[in-house]
Amino acid sequence: SLQEYEIPLDYVNDTKIHKHAVQLVEGRLIQGFNFVDEKIVLITEYDILQKKVKRKVRRQSISNAERLKNYNELEKGDYVVHNVHGIGRYLGIETIEISYSCKL
Known part of the structure; x- marks a missing residue:
C-alpha cells in the first residue's frame, strides 16, 4: 500500500x-x-x-418532477433538471454540423 x-x-x-x-x-x-x-x-x-469494474447503476425516482415527453414542450428560459448535470436553463435547440453531417 x-x-x-x-x-x-x-x-x-x-x-x-x-x-x-x-x-x-x-x-x-x-x-x-x-x-x-x-x-x-x-x-x-x-x-x-486489467478488467472492467462493474458499477451499480443508480436509478432515480421522479417523485415531484415531471418527465419531459417532447423537447417541443420547452420554452426558452424554462428551468430544467438533468440527472447528471443538475439544474440549468433551456436556451433552445440549434442544428450544428459535425463531420459534414447535420445533428439536431
Missing part, C-alpha cells in the same frame, strides 16, 4: 489537480493517461486490475 512507502494520499471530491500529490478521485474514466511535460499521470482501476 502507499502507506507502507510513506506516500501521502488525498481523497478529493473535486477535479482539481494538486501538484506533487497522490490523489484518489472517483470518476468514470475508462483508461488512464500520462502527460509527461506536465508531470501528470492518471491511473484507473482498469489500468491496475
Whole structure:
C-alpha cells in the first residue's frame, strides 16, 4: 500500500489537480493517461486490475418532477433538471454540423 512507502494520499471530491500529490478521485474514466511535460499521470482501476469494474447503476425516482415527453414542450428560459448535470436553463435547440453531417 502507499502507506507502507510513506506516500501521502488525498481523497478529493473535486477535479482539481494538486501538484506533487497522490490523489484518489472517483470518476468514470475508462483508461488512464500520462502527460509527461506536465508531470501528470492518471491511473484507473482498469489500468491496475486489467478488467472492467462493474458499477451499480443508480436509478432515480421522479417523485415531484415531471418527465419531459417532447423537447417541443420547452420554452426558452424554462428551468430544467438533468440527472447528471443538475439544474440549468433551456436556451433552445440549434442544428450544428459535425463531420459534414447535420445533428439536431
